[in-house]
Amino acid sequence: PPPALPRAGVYQMAPIDYSKFANIEDSDDEKPEVSSQSPAKQAVAEKPSCSCCGKEGGDLKRCTVCKKAWYCSQKCQREDWESHKRAYHGPQAKAKAEPERRRPPEAKEAEDKQRRKREEEKIVDNDEEDLKWYKHREWKPTAEPKKEFAPTQLTGAAASAAASAEAAAKPAAGSAWNAAGTWEEKDVTEFAKKTLKEKLAGWADLDVAGGALSAEDVEAVEGEASKPVIRGKMRHMFDLSFKIKFTFKWMDSSGQRQAAGSLEISDFTDNVFAEGADEKPGVAVSFGDARLLDEGRRQAVQAKIGAGSWPPAADTLLAQAAAKLRAWVRDYEQMA
Numbered sequence: 001p002p003p004a005l006p007r008a009g010v011y012q013m014a015p016i017d018y019s020k021f022a023n024i025e026d027s028d029d030e031k032p033e034v035s036s037q038s039p040a041k042q043a044v045a046e047k048p049s050c051s052c053c054g055k056e057g058g059d060l061k062r063c064t065v066c067k068k069a070w071y072c073s074q075k076c077q078r079e080d081w082e083s084h085k086r087a088y089h090g091p092q093a094k095a096k097a098e099p100e101r102r103r104p105p106e107a108k109e110a111e112d113k114q115r116r117k118r119e120e121e122k123i124v125d126n127d128e129e130d131l132k133w134y135k136h137r138e139w140k141p142t143a144e145p146k147k148e149f150a151p152t153q154l155t156g157a158a159a160s161a162a163a164s165a166e167a168a169a170k171p172a173a174g175s176a177w178n179a180a181g182t183w184e185e186k187d188v189t190e191f192a193k194k195t196l197k198e199k200l201a202g203w204a205d206l207d208v209a210g211g212a213l214s215a216e217d218v219e220a221v222e223g224e225a226s227k228p229v230i231r232g233k234m235r236h237m238f239d240l241s242f243k244i245k246f247t248f249k250w251m252d253s254s255g256q257r258q259a260a261g262s263l264e265i266s267d268f269t270d271n272v273f274a275e276g277a278d279e280k281p282g283v284a285v286s287f288g289d290a291r292l293l294d295e296g297r298r299q300a301v302q303a304k305i306g307a308g309s310w311p312p313a314a315d316t317l318l319a320q321a322a323a324k325l326r327a328w329v330r331d332y333e334q335m336a
Helices: 039-045 074-080 081-087 105-120 157-169 189-200 290-292 295-305 317-336
Strands: 186-187 205-209 211-214 221-231 237-252 255-269 282-286
Touching: 074 081, 081 205, 157 295, 189 221, 189 237, 189 317, 205 295, 211 295, 211 317, 237 317, 255 295, 255 317, 290 295, 295 317
Parallel strands: none
Antiparallel strands: 186 221, 205 211, 211 237, 221 237, 237 255, 255 282
């Protein structure tokens, strides 16, 4: 008859034969390491030696904390401590806080009593000086009603005396708050530029070499100006520069001709016109069209500009500029 079939859902598994794995050897990576040295040599290698100087044998002492390092003397232990500490000990443990000792209740009570007594003691002031600012520590609330303070109007002699005292205390120069007359500075750069530009206008024509030398109004002023108060005295300080454009016109056989240039003034400071000062401003002439003039006429025009000396010669373009600058300085010093 045919073999009986297993019931539905029931499977029979054949037994597993493990004998074929009996002779399998481990790989080289998985084999345990076997020392090639003899047991005697291994015993010699395991003898302790000094971790500092390498000395073997003798009376070696082992570190009582890590139990890993050996030393032959205290000197070697101290010399090797820095590296030994980092390698085996790690961060040093913080010293444990000493436990608070209990005090008897009688001692604590006596200490509190002394502290309260010191707080209740009043400050005895034997000095003749009136130190009211210090007595606020002794103040205690009282039943006295609160006082309302109001300003008192001064009249008659008291008002006159107060006005005189205020006038005497007022500084000679500077702001009212600066009664001590210490350093105080007021920036007046924009005012100085504006007023100097207005002053450098309306130039008179100068006749020279059969022609006329004329100047245009100054277009811009550069620099800075201030009025500091130093030791109760106001100083009028400035450092400005500007450029004056001029034109020389003349007639020749070909008709009317002209040559243009500029006169630049720099380092115009408060010391230029100061009494006793010997300071000169910087003066530079740019006259590129001078090549259009013959030699005699060019020299005459340059002399009429007057840039060769300071103070400038009379009846020159620079002399006109100097007069306008001096007038501006007088007005500038009058401004508070």
